[in-house]
Amino acid sequence: MSQARTxxxxxxxxxxxxxxxxxxxxxxxxxxxxxxxxxxxxxxGKTTVxxxxxxxxxATGRVALGGxxxxxxxxxxxxxxxxxxxxxxxxxxxxxxxxxxxxNLQYGLRRAAAxxxxxxxxxxxxxxxxxxGIAPLLARRPxxxxxxxxxxxxxxxxxxxxxxxxxxxxxxxxxxxxxxAELLPYLTRLQRSQDIPIVYVSHSLDEVxxxxxxxxxMDAGKVLASGPxxxxxxxxxxxxxxxxxxxxxxxxxxxxxxxxxxxxxxDVAGAVLPLWVRDAGQTMGxxxxxxxxxxxxxxxxxxQPGSSIGNQWPGTLEAVADDGHASSVLVRVRVGADxxxxxxxxxxxxxRLTRRSFQHLRLGIGQAVWAQVKTVALLD
Amino acid sequence: xxxxxxxxxxxxxxxxxxxxTSTLVxxxxxxxxxxxxxxxxxxxxxxAAAVVTLPLVLPPTVLGFYLLLLMGPHGxxxxxxxxxxxxxxxxxxxxxxxxxxLASLPFVVQPLLQAFEAIPEQTLEAAATLRxxxxxxxxxxxxxxxxxxxxxxxxxxxxxxxxxxxxxxMIGGNIEGSTRxxxxxxxxxxxxxxxxxxxxxAAGMVxxxxxxxxxxxxxxxRPRDTDTEAKA
Numbered sequence: 001m002s003q004a005r006t007x008x009x010x011x012x013x014x015x016x017x018x019x020x021x022x023x024x025x026x027x028x029x030x031x032x033x034x035x036x037x038x039x040x041x042x043x044x045g046k047t048t049v050x051x052x053x054x055x056x057x058x059a060t061g062r063v064a065l066g067g068x069x070x071x072x073x074x075x076x077x078x079x080x081x082x083x084x085x086x087x088x089x090x091x092x093x094x095x096x097x098x099x100x101x102x103x104n105l106q107y108g109l110r111r112a113a114a115x116x117x118x119x120x121x122x123x124x125x126x127x128x129x130x131x132x133g134i135a136p137l138l139a140r141r142p143x144x145x146x147x148x149x150x151x152x153x154x155x156x157x158x159x160x161x162x163x164x165x166x167x168x169x170x171x172x173x174x175x176x177x178x179x180x181a182e183l184l185p186y187l188t189r190l191q192r193s194q195d196i197p198i199v200y201v202s203h204s205l206d207e208v209x210x211x212x213x214x215x216x217x218m219d220a221g222k223v224l225a226s227g228p229x230x231x232x233x234x235x236x237x238x239x240x241x242x243x244x245x246x247x248x249x250x251x252x253x254x255x256x257x258x259x260x261x262x263x264x265x266x267d268v269a270g271a272v273l274p275l276w277v278r279d280a281g282q283t284m285g286x287x288x289x290x291x292x293x294x295x296x297x298x299x300x301x302x303x304q305p306g307s308s309i310g311n312q313w314p315g316t317l318e319a320v321a322d323d324g325h326a327s328s329v330l331v332r333v334r335v336g337a338d339x340x341x342x343x344x345x346x347x348x349x350x351x352r353l354t355r356r357s358f359q360h361l362r363l364g365i366g367q368a369v370w371a372q373v374k375t376v377a378l379l380d
Numbered sequence: 381x382x383x384x385x386x387x388x389x390x391x392x393x394x395x396x397x398x399x400x401t402s403t404l405v406x407x408x409x410x411x412x413x414x415x416x417x418x419x420x421x422x423x424x425x426x427x428a429a430a431v432v433t434l435p436l437v438l439p440p441t442v443l444g445f446y447l448l449l450l451m452g453p454h455g456x457x458x459x460x461x462x463x464x465x466x467x468x469x470x471x472x473x474x475x476x477x478x479x480x481x482l483a484s485l486p487f488v489v490q491p492l493l494q495a496f497e498a499i500p501e502q503t504l505e506a507a508a509t510l511r512x513x514x515x516x517x518x519x520x521x522x523x524x525x526x527x528x529x530x531x532x533x534x535x536x537x538x539x540x541x542x543x544x545x546x547x548x549x550m551i552g553g554n555i556e557g558s559t560r561x562x563x564x565x566x567x568x569x570x571x572x573x574x575x576x577x578x579x580x581x582a583a584g585m586v587x588x589x590x591x592x593x594x595x596x597x598x599x600x601x602r603p604r605d606t607d608t609e610a611k612a
Contacts (some may be wrong), residue, residue, distance in 0.1 A: 054504050055508075056509075081509055082509075082512055082513050082516075083511075086507065088506070088509035090502060092502060092507075094500065094503050096503065097503075098521075098525055108512075109514075111512055112510075157510065160510075161510060161511055195576040245512070
């Protein structure tokens with residue numbers, strides 16, 4: 001995670017555009033580091049926002065990265081795309097078909113720096129080539145590459161100019177599930193190695209929870225919510241929470257391996273919340289991101305020794321909201337807030353209950369409950 | 381076979397000169413025109429496309445007739461060229477170039493337009509995000525990708541100018557050394573029933589056409605072998 005990194009060059013954007021009945025009106029303040037995901041259904045305007053940030057689409061408003069203003073209509077200022085220090089990756093890769101991979105990578109490098117400074121960029125490019133594992137491809141033509149290889153080259157090419165901002169528009173959307181799985185680890189590595197802000201457009205919540213640090217939720221040309229990923233996902237009042245995919249993302253550390261039962265103990269929020277999961281070969285001390293879906297969490301008013309669910313966390317019911325269906329409610333429980341590691345405020349998990357259970361258990365805000373976590377998904 | 385007469389050689393050279401000049405002018409005019417047509421969303425686009433295509437369907441003699449009127453002493457173009465001290469265009473080599481360019485325009489613009497339209501907008505946008513300005517993008521991405529289109533446009537423009545007859549006759553007449561091109565000379569020989577001389581010109585044209593088409597197909601089929609970008 002990148003929260004420890006120093007904040008720098010935040011991205012500011014105030015954009016407005018009208019296209020027929022569609023109205024885009026967004027105001028964004030994105031952190032100067034880590035991955036900010038623009039997430040929302042198709043047609044919600046997230047790609048338009050990204051194109052406007054790049055200067056490929058002209059919305060009205062203001063765009064600034066750190067102190068550098070790229071667009072300010074109030075002052076009649078506009079920097080064309082080729083003068084913005086950004087990298088851009090799209091779904092279709094858009095490599096230059098007449099150039100081999102190496103020449104594709106050098107295209108931007110040559111233009112981004114005078115001959116004297118190209119050495120430094122070349123070193124950076126060599127690192128990126130290594131990071132993305134494309135060294136064996138350098139002499140190949142784009143037409144001979146697989147979809148995943150093409151996308152890795154496109155990412156390296158976008159980084160070749162050593163940009164101050166990386167914009168990615170659904171870089172995985174054109175790939176089948178296998179290729180996606182092949183590319184995701186590279187993106188995770190990229191997210192950790194680059195200390196520039198990355199804006200990542202996606203309509204897949206799976207990708208977002210795996211990669212993002214900051215989440216911008218969009219719908220119909222508007223920003224519904226913008227904030228740190230874990231915090232935003234734990235809100236019960238967002239349409240995002242109303243789907244089957246409602247759930248939270250937690251940070252944990254691999255703390256113990258149990259050879260007898262092939263289980264791993266993960267410590268969530270310090271050592272306060274132990275969580276036993278299937279041992280998938282993670283190394284001791286490794287930081288992992290995990291996703292706990294609301295539908296996989298149930299509540300009890302007392303610990304359940306007779307339950308097959310081994311992961312039971314004490315906590316406090318914090319919020320409750322209507323769910324997508326009249327039969328169920330979505331509740332937020334703060335767990336691990338009063339454990340031995342005194343300073344921690346714990347973490348929030350969401351649970352989906354039937355309205356009937358909620359009544360029968362006489363649940364209410366502020367009440368002590370036990371959250372039973374059936375399954376979690378390890379994201380990395 | 382007896383050798384060609386000096387007058388026929390003069391027609392050959394004149395034709396080559398006319399075709400080369402016209403092709404050059406056509407590429408200079410046709411490239412920006414085709415680029416504009418390929419990328420514009422202007423409401424004028426269909427009209428412009430229709431005007432460019434018109435010479436394809438208009439009888440050459442009709443085109444030549446109106447050009448003659450326009451460029452003549454009482455036409456607006458003629459008045460302008462005279463006012464500029466350029467003299468009158470009809471029955472001069474310059475007049476032939478102007479007429480040939482108009483008559484051959486669709487043969488140059490169409491292949492260029494198709495080549496330009498085949499270049500995805502995203503490829504150009506990628507170049508822009510890699511610090512390439514508009515002119516740079518044109519020379520480093522559009523030109524290499526549209527290369528087959530340029531070759532086809534050049535060959536068609538040249539060949540069509542070589543073969544033009546109706547417009548040339550209307551606008552240029554039949555003046556040896558300045559407007560009597562191959563097709564007109566050939567017509568003269570046939571009129572004079574000098575079939576041997578006509579054969580020499582006609583067979584030469586056939587050989588020329590076959591060679592040109594063969595070369596064009598061979599070059600366009602060969603994949604581009606330079607992988608690296610030419611150093612600026």
